[in-house]
Amino acid sequence: MIKKIRSKILAALLCAGVVFTCAGCSRAALNAQIAESIGTLGQYENNEPVQTPQMKAQADLKALEDTKEAALTKVLQEAEALADVYDYEAAMEKLGEVAEEYKKDDRVVQAKIEYQQKMGEMEAYDGDIPHIYFKSLIVDTARAFDGDGNSALYNSSMTTVSEFNKMMEEMYKKGYVLIDIHETVTKVEQEDGSVTYVRSTPMVPEGKKPFVLSIDNVNYYEYMANDGFAKRLVLDENGDVKNLYVDAGGNELIGNYDIVPILDDFIKQHPDFSLRGARGIVGVTGYEGVFGYRVNDAQSSTYEADCEAVRKIADRLRKTGWQIASNTYNYSHLDELSFEEVKEDTDMWTDGVEDLVGESDILLYPYGEEVEYPSDKLDYLEKSGFVFLCGMWGDKEFLQANTGYVRQTRREFSGYALHYRAESMEDFFDPAQIIDSARPAFE
Numbered sequence: 317m318i319k320k321i322r323s324k325i326l327a328a329l330l331c332a333g334v335v336f337t338c339a340g341c342s343r344a345a346l347n348a349q350i351a352e353s354i355g356t357l358g359q360y361e362n363n364e365p366v367q368t369p370q371m372k373a374q375a376d377l378k379a380l381e382d383t384k385e386a387a388l389t390k391v392l393q394e395a396e397a398l399a400d401v402y403d404y405e406a407a408m409e410k411l412g413e414v415a416e417e418y419k420k421d422d423r424v425v426q427a428k429i430e431y432q433q434k435m436g437e438m439e440a441y442d443g444d445i446p447h448i449y450f451k452s453l454i455v456d457t458a459r460a461f462d463g464d465g466n467s468a469l470y471n472s473s474m475t476t477v478s479e480f481n482k483m484m485e486e487m488y489k490k491g492y493v494l495i496d497i498h499e500t501v502t503k504v505e506q507e508d509g510s511v512t513y514v515r516s517t518p519m520v521p522e523g524k525k526p527f528v529l530s531i532d533n534v535n536y537y538e539y540m541a542n543d544g545f546a547k548r549l550v551l552d553e554n555g556d557v558k559n560l561y562v563d564a565g566g567n568e569l570i571g572n573y574d575i576v577p578i579l580d581d582f583i584k585q586h587p588d589f590s591l592r593g594a595r596g597i598v599g600v601t602g603y604e605g606v607f608g609y610r611v612n613d614a615q616s617s618t619y620e621a622d623c624e625a626v627r628k629i630a631d632r633l634r635k636t637g638w639q640i641a642s643n644t645y646n647y648s649h650l651d652e653l654s655f656e657e658v659k660e661d662t663d664m665w666t667d668g669v670e671d672l673v674g675e676s677d678i679l680l681y682p683y684g685e686e687v688e689y690p691s692d693k694l695d696y697l698e699k700s701g702f703v704f705l706c707g708m709w710g711d712k713e714f715l716q717a718n719t720g721y722v723r724q725t726r727r728e729f730s731g732y733a734l735h736y737r738a739e740s741m742e743d744f745f746d747p748a749q750i751i752d753s754a755r756p757a758f759e
Contacts, residue, residue, distance in 0.1 A: 344362060347362060384415060384418075387414075387415065388414055388415070388418050388421065388423075388424075391410060391411065391413050391414050392411075392423060392424070394410050395407040395410040395411050395427060395431075396427070397587070398410060398593075399430075399431055399434070400587035400588065401587050401588070401590045401591065401592055401593050401594075402434075402438070402493075402588070402591055402592060403592040404431045404432075404434055404438075405435065406592070407427075407431050408428065408431055408432070408435075411424055411427060411428055411431075434521075437521065438519040438520060439519065439520065439521075439522055440517035440518070440519060441517055441518055441519070441520045441524075441525075441526060443525070444713035445495065445500050445526050445527060445528060445713065445715065446527045446528070446713050446727060446744075447497070447527070447528040447529075447530065447706065447713070447724055447726040448527060448528070448529055448726065448727045448729050448744075449529070449530040449531065449532060449680070449708075449726045449727070449728060449729065450475050450480065450529075450531050450532070450575060450728075450730070451473055451474050451475070451531065451532050451533055451730070452474065452531075452533065452534070452536065452546065453474065453475055453477045453480055453545070453546075453573070453574050453578070454470060454474050454476040454477065454544055454545065455476075455477055455544050455545060455546065455561060455573050455574075456543075456544030456563070456564060457476055457544065457752065457754035457755075458544070458564075458754075459542065459543050459544035460474070460544040460545070461754065461755065461756050462543075466539060466540075466543060467756065470543070470731075471731045471732075471755060471756050472731055472732040473732065474730060474731060475730055476752040476754070476755075477573070477578070478752050479734070479750050479751065479752050480575065480578065481578065481582075483745055483750055484579070484582050484589075486744065486745035486746070486749075487527075487744050487745065488582075488586055488589050490525070490744065490745070491524050491525050492524070492525050492526075492527050492744070493521075493524045493526055493588070493589060493590065493591045494528075494529060494583075494589060494590045494591060494594045494596065495520075495526035495527065495528060495592075496528075496591075496592070496594040496637075497528045497597060497639065497678065497704055498704075499516065499518045499526075499594075500515070500516060500518070500528070500715060500722070501513040501515055501715075501717045501722050502515075502516040510719060510720070511719070511720060512717075512718070512719045512720075513703070513717040513718060513719075513720075513721070513722050514717050515715060518591075521588075524591070526591060528596075528597070528724075529595075529596035529597070530596055530597035530598075530599060530641065530680055530706070530726065531575050531576075531596060531597065531598055531599060532599045532680060532682075533600070533601060533643055534549070534574075534576070534598045534599060534600050534607060535600055535601055535604055535605060535606060535607070535608065536548050536607070537604050538604060542562075544564075545573075545574075546559035546560065546561045546573040546574045546608075547559070547560045547561060547562055548560050548607055548608020549574075549576065549608060549629050550570060550625075550629070551625075551628060551629060551632060552570055555632060556577070556580070557576050557577055557580065557629060557633060557636070558570050558571055558572065559571065559572065559573035559576075559577060560608070561573040575596070576596075576633070576638070579596060580595070580636065583595070590637065593637045594637055595633075595636065595637035595638040595639075596638060596639070597638070597639040597640070597641045597678055597680070598633060598638055598639070598640050598641065599640075599641045599642070599643040600640065600641070600643055600669060600673065601643045601644060601646065601647045601665075601669075602645040602646075602664060602665055602668045602669040603646050603647070605622070606626050606669055606672060606673065607626055607629055609622035609623075609625055609626050610622060611623050611626055611668075611672060612668065626672045626673065627672055627673075630672065630673040630674055634674065639678060640673045640674065640676050640678075641676050641678035641679065641680050641704075641706075642662075642669070642670075642676055642678070642679050642680065643680050643682055644661050644662070644665060644679070644682055645662075645664035645665040645668065645669065646661055646664075647682040648661055648682060649682065649685050650681060650682070650686070650693065651685045651686065651687065651688075652685075653693075655692045655696070658687070658696060658697075659696050662696060662697065663700075666700060675701060676701070676702075677701055677702055677703040677704060678702065678703070678704040678706065679697060679702040679704065679705050679706065680706050680726075681706060681707045681708070683708070684707045684708025684709075684725075684726070684728075685707070686705065686707040686723075687705075689723070694721070697721075698720050698721055702721070703720075703721055703722055704722050704724060705721055705722065705723050705724070706724050706725070706726050707723070707724075707725050707726070708725060708726050708727075708728060709725035709726075709727075711727065711737055711739075711740030712725070712740075713725065713727075727740065729741070731751075731758075732758075734747050734750060734751045735751070735758045736758070
């Protein structure tokens with residue numbers, strides 16, 4: 317084979333007159349001309365016309381070293397991303413994945429020292445942990461507040477995109493940090509097999525104030541169509557959760573048009589707004605489908621495709637730190653329903669929604685109206701797997717850990733609250749600086 321290549325080189329030199337034209341040329345230039353003439357330009361080191369065994373060994377060694385370096389860099393970057401959200405324990409575990417020969421690499425050693433130091437600076441938080449909640453965000457205020465029959469409802473119950481963005485910015489500046497609701501309590505198994513929950517003191521960075529965030533009715537109901545809201549959740553070309561939004565001109569747009577993708581992007585810019593990767597809680601009903609997909613109608617021609625879309629979105633939400641909760645199947649007043657009606661509604665959610673979005677242990681009470689404690693209704697909710705039962709008490713925090721369940725209240729962040737309960741929000745931001753000028757006046 318080498319003889320053939322040498323013959324080609326000689327022929328190329330003679331035919332192209334390289335010997336004459338390259339008189340006085342450097343070896344590199346000569347190699348380049350020879351390589352170009354025989355079709356090996358750029359293939360071998362320094363454009364040597366033939367790859368010698370030594371050159372091949374050196375190339376193989378470099379490729380192996382490059383592969384190992386890339387693997388080390390990947391682990392270091394993943395560990396850093398965990399540390400950015402204060403999950404130093406997970407970051408240390410990630411560093412443990414480096415190859416044995418890199419255990420004493422300066423970069424690994426320095427990262428371990430840094431993360432251990434920061435872990436030691438975390439402190440147990442024993443204060444109140446507020447739980448705030450929203451409904452779907454208003455994208456186009458002109459369409460939402462157009463004076464039709466739903467305008468007053470939107471003005472009272474909803475928050476605009478502008479208001480939400482300002483709220484998150486101000487809460488970030490004040491040291492608030494998102495926490496997983498499961499970190500608010502500790503599960504204790506008793507000797508008799510029963511489970512008791514006790515309030516926990518989660519570890520947080522010094523000066524940070526944890527809070528829980530949830531969203532009601534991430535369903536995109538029919539009544540909201542053409543009123544300036546997102547139409548549904550979707551996955552973009554990168555597999556990220558975004559919204560499909562139809563603007564006033566009928567153009568379909570994919571982007572950040574509601575809380576999930578807006579908050580995801582905010583945390584990408586400010587990873588320290590998330591404690592150990594926490595996001596929020598997405599509450600869904602079932603009577604008009606889930607995430608904007610009408611999976612309540614098994615006769616629909618798109619039923620199977622819609623079910624698959626919901627499963628994929630739910631899977632992505634959970635993988636990125638979001639929780640999914642029940643808002644009941646029919647968004648019913650549970651305090652007004654009989655036991656049999658509560659049982660039927662709960663079973664419908666379990667069979668028709670949980671089967672698509674995965675198991676959930678969180679119930680966000682519709683209208684904040686709770687069942688009685690104790691009661692047969694409560695027993696059935698517990699039996700159905702619900703542990704965190706979240707009502708609404710307005711302007712103060714309440715968390716009660718019990719045997720079998722945890723009871724917590726939520727604060728509504730809405731147009732009504734901004735206007736009539738401004739004083740209850742002053743710990744988070746100045747409501748006067750938040751409220752959207754496009755809002756109609758409250759009477």
